[in-house]
Amino acid sequence: MPQELPGFYYDAEKNRYFPIKGPIPGSASSRSKPPPNPISKPQLQPQHAGNIQRRMKTKTAKLLHVRELGGTINTSSKRICNFQEEYLKTRASQPMVWKYQGTDRIADSALGQMRIDIQTPEGQRETEILLTGGMNGSLSLLEVEEVGQCFDYGVNCAPDRVWPPLLGAQAEGSQMPGYILQLLGGSVFMPSSVSSIKVSGNHSPCTPDNGFTIRQALITTLGSETSGGSVNFWNLAEPLDFSPAISVIRHTLKGVASFSCTIWTADCNFNEGTNLGASLVDLETGLTSWFFRTKSDVLSQQLDQSGNIVLCGLRNGALVTVDVRQRQEGTHATLRRHQISYPSSKIPKSLNRAASNSTSKWFEVKGSVYSSRNIFMPSSISCLAPLQFYGPYFLASSMDGSMRLYDHRLMQRGAVQSYEGNVNSHTRLQFAVDPFERFVLSGGEDCKTRLWSLRSGKMLFEEKISDSICSAVDWPSIKRQGISPSNDIYGQGQNHGSDAWLGSKEGLYRLHCYE
Known part of the structure; x- marks a missing residue:
């Protein structure tokens, strides 16, 4: 008789164990996420200046992280990008x-x-x-x-x-x-x-x-x-x-x-x-x-x-x-x-096409x-x-x-x-x-x-x-x-x-x- 394993069931025909989908029997029930609070739902209002600044800082921080890992030229799955150029674009997008x-x-x-x-x-x-x-x-x-x-x-x-x-x-x-x-x-x-x-x-x-x-x-x-x-x-x-x-x-x-x-x-x-x-x-x-x-x-x-x-x-x-x-x-x-x-x-559309001259x-x-x-x-x-x-x-x-x-x-x-x-x-x-x-x-x-x-x-x-x-x-x-254009004006502090x-x-x- 095959031994019972928590979270798995035994298939006699295939002679192997398969994982049981869903919560494991006898385990603690997963905590359900609380329903969203309608009061905290963001309102459709003009962008707050503080939110814009925070988003820009977050994106800048990500760029800095990528630069530390990959250097000046960073290669992603989509394209090759220059850190300094991407940083300036980020700044320019929030003038x-x-x-x-x-x-x-x-x-x-x-x-x-x-x-x-x-x-x-x-x-x-x-x-x-x-x-x-x-x-x-x-x-x-x-x-x-x-x-x-x-x-x-x-x-x-x-x-x-x-x-x-x-x-x-x-x-x-x-x-x-x-x-x-x-x-x-x-x-x-x-x-x-x-x-x-x-x-x-x-x-x-x-x-x-x-x-x-x-x-x-x-x-x-x-x-x-x-x-x-x-x-x-x-x-x-x-x-x-x-x-x-x-x-x-x-x-x-x-x-x-x-x-x-x-x-x-x-x-x-x-x-x-x-x-x-x-x-x-x-x-x-x-x-x-x-x-x-x-x-x-x-x-x-x-x-x-x-x-x-x-x-x-x-x-x-x-x-x-x-x-x-x-x-x-x-x-x-x-x-x-x-x-x-x-x-x-x-x-002009009014031109008679027969009049080629x-x-x-x-x-x-x-x-x-x-x-x-x-x-x-x-x-x-x-x-x-x-x-x-x-x-x-x-x-x-x-x-x-x-x-x-x-x-x-x-x-x-x-x-x-x-x-x-x-x-x-x-x-x-x-x-x-x-x-x-x-x-x-x-x-x-x-x-x-x-x-x-x-x-x-x-x-x-x-x-x-x-x-x-x-x-x-x-x-x-x-x-x-x-x-x-060859001058690294950002890297040179200029x-x-x-x-x-x-x-x-x-x-x-x-x-x-x-x-």
Whole structure:
């Protein structure tokens, strides 16, 4: 007779023991879990700042644990990841956002941060200045670093935190930024809306400071029913002497040229995009040299690193590559003609397909155009930005919400990376890339602000921080020298980022996502 074993039964036919499923006879009954307490059930409320901080700390702790076990490069069942990159993504997914009081309608069109020299009674000093442009034509200067050190006159604008929301006590670890100062004598109204602010000469993480940097700002106005757009130059090489009795902008801003057309955009190399094409302006004489003519407005443009090639983003969705070295002076410039064919998806539905020679299948441009590098996006091109670390790569966005990364050498092969989720239908929304080219930031027509990983295209942050569209974005360069993508900026203790600025009709916002 087989011996009885607790928890098993004997099968005579198979001559073996099998475990008894369920509780073992005679053993203590398993403790049943208490029913969930309906009072302790979490309510569907806005995320508490403390919960967000705790989640981030938990995820960071897990990353630290993985790093200790696997080193800098960690291999999981799904992919190989870099610890530092994953840590920064975690930080970026929970940014801090503040809104400054008393800044409504001064920064909803253009933004540009710069470092300038100021003459004070105690001598010459450097300070960080934010230049803002509004759709109402306002142009304003704000001191954003060490407020009160260089100026003792102006209006202090206090920051209010808008994300994460504060429910009760201030969240642990949240550090409030300082005030910013609206300078007396630092505001002026332009003849029409400020269409662009381009700053050059700032220290860049990819350009060493060799002592020959020229700091300057280019400000353009859109134009109105009574007058065309204008190009204005602000030389920042000389120290500025501020006085509350005078308007320093009005006295130092130089009007370079006036146009009889709309100026949509500009680059700091003094090339402008208009509703007639693109041109270069001579700062000394004000003469205009046209290098590209088209009937479709040039809404955005970007000069490449060589200084010879300009990407022009058109209202009809075309991205055209133009050589600026061939140009002609005067409105009626004699430039080479080109016909650019529309893709089949953009041919108007009303077109009679039998009329194969119809001009509706192509449009004409004039200039030194690289035909092999022309592509189309789904809608009007609203913003362009090159990548300094990655050579011929550039970002482009269109008014249907598309945002894509392209390789200028292989444009016909399509986008290298796409960034999904942005919302747009007709607004000229700007986007910005952080100084170390890890993240992309943009506002949307649904009033949400979104942040993506540049490399993976994954959306890291999506929240509504304003009740109006954040149409202007600026992520200024940091004051580092000789930094390259190969530098381990986190491991070397140099992981210092800069805050991004966003502007809407409601006011000026500051976003901080990593240290």
